[in-house]
Amino acid sequence: MASSELRTRVITGIIFGVVLIGGTLLSEYILTAIALFIMLWGMHELHHIAGKGDIHPSRFWMFIGGFSVFSAVLGLTLAHVSLGIGQSELSPGFIALLILIFGIFISELFRATTKPLESIALVIFSFFYLALPCGLLVSSAVTASGDYDPWRVLFFFFFMWASDTGAYFSGRFFGKHKLFERLSPKKTIEGFIGGLLFAMLLGFFAFLFFEGPVLWKWLLCGALMSFTGALGDLFESMLKRQFGVKDSGNILPGHGGILDRFDSTFISIPIYWLLLNYFLFV
Numbered sequence: 001m002a003s004s005e006l007r008t009r010v011i012t013g014i015i016f017g018v019v020l021i022g023g024t025l026l027s028e029y030i031l032t033a034i035a036l037f038i039m040l041w042g043m044h045e046l047h048h049i050a051g052k053g054d055i056h057p058s059r060f061w062m063f064i065g066g067f068s069v070f071s072a073v074l075g076l077t078l079a080h081v082s083l084g085i086g087q088s089e090l091s092p093g094f095i096a097l098l099i100l101i102f103g104i105f106i107s108e109l110f111r112a113t114t115k116p117l118e119s120i121a122l123v124i125f126s127f128f129y130l131a132l133p134c135g136l137l138v139s140s141a142v143t144a145s146g147d148y149d150p151w152r153v154l155f156f157f158f159f160m161w162a163s164d165t166g167a168y169f170s171g172r173f174f175g176k177h178k179l180f181e182r183l184s185p186k187k188t189i190e191g192f193i194g195g196l197l198f199a200m201l202l203g204f205f206a207f208l209f210f211e212g213p214v215l216w217k218w219l220l221c222g223a224l225m226s227f228t229g230a231l232g233d234l235f236e237s238m239l240k241r242q243f244g245v246k247d248s249g250n251i252l253p254g255h256g257g258i259l260d261r262f263d264s265t266f267i268s269i270p271i272y273w274l275l276l277n278y279f280l281f282v
Contacts, residue, residue, distance in 0.1 A: 005254060009254030012252050012253050012254045012255055013255070020157065024141075024153055024154055025154075028141060028148045028150075031138055031150065032138050035070075035134040035135070038130075038134055038258055038262060039130050039131055042134075042258045042259050042266075043062050043063060043066055043126050045249045045257045045259050049239070049240065049248055049259075052243040055115050055118045056113050057118075057122040057126075058108070058111065058119065060107075061123050062126050065124075065126075065127055066126055066130060067131075068096070069127045069131035069132055069135065070131045070132075071135075072096075072097075073132060073136060073139055074138055077139040077142050104123055108120050133267075136270055137153060137265070137269050139273060140156065144277075155202075156225070156272050157265075158202055159199050159225040159229075160229055160268065162202040162222075163195040163222075163225060163229050163230075164264070166196070166226075167198075170193065170195065170197075171187065171188045171190060172191075174190040175188030175189075176188065177190065179192050183238050195230065198226075199222035199223065199226035200219050201222070203215075203222030203223075204218065206221070206222070212280075213280045221279075225268055228264070228267050231267050232263050232264040232265065233263050236248070236263035247260055248260050
């Protein structure tokens with residue numbers, strides 16, 4: 001990597017980190033705004049790169065549906081911790097989801113696209129790949145008592161960054177065996193192992209920071225975050241190869257687009273949310 005490109009990447013990373021960490025610490029509303037921006041811009045990039053493959057999903061349904069799913073995740077989180085809402089009270093939400101999907105199918109009849117099934121599938125895919133994880137990212141900051149704890153979210157990103165850092169340096173200095181050459185020629189098994197170890201080391205610091213969970217749970221959490229992060233990275237590489245693009249966008253100089261920067265996040269955050277609510281603090 002050229003020195004100027006590396007410098008641009010580092011500067012962008014620092015600015016990005018300051019905004020993300022500072023915004024998360026300041027307020028749950030800023031965190032929500034950041035997550036919503038990530039989701040909407042990610043959908044914009046997904047819509048753009050899909051066009052390279054002659055797939056043109058409805059931008060309207062993608063954004064409206066995505067915002068609805070994002071809002072539903074936050075609403076259900078608040079309802080659960082504040083009102084103790086149960087499964088029986090969730091029927092209106094499921095009905096609304098069915099209406100949303102029904103509308104997507106019906107509207108496609110009038111769009112006359114060349115690949116209608118792929119367009120419908122991509123819209124629904126965006127709900128699970130982008131809207132649901134971004135909603136769960138904010139939900140992860142809400143404790144069982146309903147309080148806002150920004151460190152629960154920040155440690156998720158610390159896990160991701162530790163894994164990326166460990167994978168980069170381990171792959172650079174020790175990498176010899178390809179991990180998944182068909183999708184990502186630069187990734188190595190040694191880099192994957194290094195990322196795993198760095199994330200587990202971060203798990204040790206999480207154990208020291210938080211009260212409650214035992215050490216082995218945090219170590220396992222770090223290992224799972226590194227593993228799912230690598231899967232997310234490979235999955236996004238697969239998407240870009242299918243549509244024939246190098247980067248999903250250029251909003252982050254030196255990093256590419258939102259999908260490039262958060263590729264590991266979208267796969268990992270649902271697993272992290274499950275660990276927080278049903279494993280780490282129980």
